[in-house]
Amino acid sequence: MDISNIEKRTFQEIDDVLDLAKLKNEDLLPISQTIYFHESDLNFDNIKLLEVDAHLLAEIQKGKTLIFKGDKDENAVLCSETKTYDINETEISDSLLLMKGMKFNEDCKNIVDRKIVSTEVNAILFNYLEALPGKPYLRKLEKLLNESIYKGPEHEFELNEAKLWTFDELDSIIQSSTCELKEALSNMDAVTIDNKVRLLDFEYHLRVLQYMLKLIDENSWELDEIDYEITLDSLKDIVPSEIVHSLFEKYTEESQVIDGKPHYSYKEKDICILFAKALLSQAGKFSLDEFMQAWRTSVPEGMIPDETMLYGIAIIDRSTTPIGIWAFSESSLPENINARFKVLFEAREKWTVPEIAPYIKKLATEKLDVNALLAKYARAFKIDGVKYYCSKHCK
Numbered sequence: 001m002d003i004s005n006i007e008k009r010t011f012q013e014i015d016d017v018l019d020l021a022k023l024k025n026e027d028l029l030p031i032s033q034t035i036y037f038h039e040s041d042l043n044f045d046n047i048k049l050l051e052v053d054a055h056l057l058a059e060i061q062k063g064k065t066l067i068f069k070g071d072k073d074e075n076a077v078l079c080s081e082t083k084t085y086d087i088n089e090t091e092i093s094d095s096l097l098l099m100k101g102m103k104f105n106e107d108c109k110n111i112v113d114r115k116i117v118s119t120e121v122n123a124i125l126f127n128y129l130e131a132l133p134g135k136p137y138l139r140k141l142e143k144l145l146n147e148s149i150y151k152g153p154e155h156e157f158e159l160n161e162a163k164l165w166t167f168d169e170l171d172s173i174i175q176s177s178t179c180e181l182k183e184a185l186s187n188m189d190a191v192t193i194d195n196k197v198r199l200l201d202f203e204y205h206l207r208v209l210q211y212m213l214k215l216i217d218e219n220s221w222e223l224d225e226i227d228y229e230i231t232l233d234s235l236k237d238i239v240p241s242e243i244v245h246s247l248f249e250k251y252t253e254e255s256q257v258i259d260g261k262p263h264y265s266y267k268e269k270d271i272c273i274l275f276a277k278a279l280l281s282q283a284g285k286f287s288l289d290e291f292m293q294a295w296r297t298s299v300p301e302g303m304i305p306d307e308t309m310l311y312g313i314a315i316i317d318r319s320t321t322p323i324g325i326w327a328f329s330e331s332s333l334p335e336n337i338n339a340r341f342k343v344l345f346e347a348r349e350k351w352t353v354p355e356i357a358p359y360i361k362k363l364a365t366e367k368l369d370v371n372a373l374l375a376k377y378a379r380a381f382k383i384d385g386v387k388y389y390c391s392k393h394c395k
Contacts, residue, residue: 009034014116030108032117033116033118033119034118035119035121036119036120036121047098047123049096049125050129051128053133056078070175075087079176080177081177083180084133084137084176084180088132095124095125096125096126096128097121098122098124098125099121100119102119133367134365135363136174136176136181137176139335141181141188145165148163151201164196167197170197193240206278208235208243208244209274211239212244212248223265224264226252226266228264231244252264252265253267268304271300272303272304272306275299276305280325280327286324288323292307314328344356350381350389378391
């Protein structure tokens with residue numbers, strides 16, 4: 001519809017409307033806007049309104065890119081560089097009019113003479129998209145990377161190269177922000193070999209780390225005097241440099257500088273956890289005392305394993321004699337929060353906060369931290385002054 005050809009409102013007609021509304025012309029801005037509806041279908045399916053929070057708005061104002069991700073069988077998410085948002089479609093009781101050229105307060109400040117302008121409605125909207133802070137969806141990532149696990153150079157002839165992915169390829173299809181994807185790959189012990197992201201086979205991972213730790217005795221190093229260059233050079237004939245570099249970066253931290261050269265120490269907790277996983281994988285259930293003895297023997301001299309390091313990888317059952325322990329990994333639990341709590345309370349009747357936190361931390365959000373999740377999905381009680389959580393439906 002060409003609104004330039006329609007019959008315009010007159011000042012008298014506008015004054016009559018103002019009179020009926022008991023409004024005075026002098027109390028209003030000098031511009032009166034008349035609204036006309038476009039003749040074509042106003043229910044535009046190709047236009048969507050998106051409500052964003054302060055973070056997303058700031059990203060847009062900075063000119064950053066926001067990306068919708070999701071296959072046809074997946075719910076859509078919206079990703080900034082650092083955060084992932086779930087997208088919900090929300091209906092509204094009032095209709096929203098989409099129009100071009102609407103005048104607002106700022107547009108009318110410098111206008112003195114009274115005038116009438118016409119504005120055309122291009123669409124009527126009855127819903128909008130709501131972006132809610134969420135968590136990245138990483139099951140697909142695990143599935144894809146499990147198809148190309150790196151077991152050592154001697155096994156590479158078995159590899160189907162069609163199953164290999166670069167980081168950029170994964171970033172384009174995984175429902176996660178770029179920063180969250182990098183963090184997930186770090187937590188999954190992924191390495192980059194020939195520009196392809198690979199998971200390390202656990203036994204191979206352990207074997208390479210044992211090669212690295214053996215150099216401590218061979219070079220008479222103190223635990224805080226680990227030399228990166230010597231480590232890399234010593235293993236270059238048996239382990240690809242990318243893997244040594246990745247594991248060195250994961251398991252060490254700079255400790256001191258000697259003669260201008262940085263030296264490193266191995267992260268005690270991370271090393272102990274890896275050896276605990278190795279022991280737990282060898283049997284279904286252990287006596288805790290026997291396990292602790294074997295664990296202390298397996299780690300490098302000077303490192304001291306602690307039961308708290310087992311939170312998130314094992315269950316300790318103190319209701320049996322002797323006390324039992326078995327592997328119980330967070331990665332094996334369902335993504336759905338209700339299903340996850342069900343599995344947790346089936347595995348163990350009651351949990352302290354430090355014991356259960358590693359299993360639900362991944363599902364926490366900005367609005368619901370671990371304590372809030374426990375308050376919502378579990379029931380608290382105390383025994384001898386110690387707070388425990390159990391299923392909401394337990395007796």
